[in-house]
Amino acid sequence: MRSRSRNDDEKLQRRNSILKAARKIILSKGYEKTTMDDIARAAQLSRGLLYVYFKDKDDIQMGLSVIAGETLFQRMQQALATTGTGIEAINALGEAYYQFYLQDHDHFQCLCMRMGMVNPKPANQENPTSTLLEMMAVEDKLMALMSSAVEQGLEDGTIDPDKVESPLQTAMFLRGSLHGVIMLQDSAGSSLFDRTVLDREELIRYAMRIASDELRAKPRRSTMPE
Numbered sequence: 461m462r463s464r465s466r467n468d469d470e471k472l473q474r475r476n477s478i479l480k481a482a483r484k485i486i487l488s489k490g491y492e493k494t495t496m497d498d499i500a501r502a503a504q505l506s507r508g509l510l511y512v513y514f515k516d517k518d519d520i521q522m523g524l525s526v527i528a529g530e531t532l533f534q535r536m537q538q539a540l541a542t543t544g545t546g547i548e549a550i551n552a553l554g555e556a557y558y559q560f561y562l563q564d565h566d567h568f569q570c571l572c573m574r575m576g577m578v579n580p581k582p583a584n585q586e587n588p589t590s591t592l593l594e595m596m597a598v599e600d601k602l603m604a605l606m607s608s609a610v611e612q613g614l615e616d617g618t619i620d621p622d623k624v625e626s627p628l629q630t631a632m633f634l635r636g637s638l639h640g641v642i643m644l645q646d647s648a649g650s651s652l653f654d655r656t657v658l659d660r661e662e663l664i665r666y667a668m669r670i671a672s673d674e675l676r677a678k679p680r681r682s683t684m685p686e
Contacts, residue, residue, distance in 0.1 A: 465492040469655035475513050478503045482520050491573055513590050522595045525574045529598035532560050536605055546613020547676050552639055553606055561642050606631035620677045634671055641667040
């Protein structure tokens with residue numbers, strides 16, 4: 461495998477600067493209202509040069525999702541370093557996702573933007589761009605990390621096997637349910653929450669606690685006669 465050249469480094473730096481400029485303008489104007497001309501001006505590049513690095517605006521948005529996903533993955537890995545059991549890992553991953561929302565909101569919004577797009581699945585996957593391949597790889601390793609926590613809990617006895625049909629299915633449910641509750645209380649999300657007297661953080665922690673308690677293996681009662 462050849463070593464990276466100075467030209468490769470310059471291309472990567474230019475690509476990252478485009479994504480940085482794109483993230484700023486997309487989050488301020490909105491994805492639909494942002495044009496490739498807007499991004500080119502923000503990145504101080506010609507429109508033609510922009511297309512050297514990205515196929516289209518959707519490709520740029522996928523690039524933003526890759527960065528956001530990698531950031532979330534690193535947070536989750538760090539959170540797992542302090543856990544000992546599978547159920548502890550599940551709790552730590554939930555907390556990492558919540559802190560990602562609180563502390564790294566721009567990246568969180570980039571992931572949400574991808575999820576909320578009307579047609580987030582690229583039309584042409586027969587000839588995927590490198591950005592699409594990167595995005596799918598990040599999505600896969602995020603879910604693999606969560607699935608492995610469920611598998612660990614099944615192996616160490618801290619997760620009830622009767623509650624898990626498939627570790628991946630459980631991981632998908634955990635991520636989806638927590639994300640849904642986060643979006644329900646988000647100030648930019650549903651107005652339903654604003655009409656209640658509920659505490660935002662308490663709702664999220666309640667959701668995480670309910671999910672954890674449901675999966676947690678219960679102590680078995682002894683059937684031996686006294």
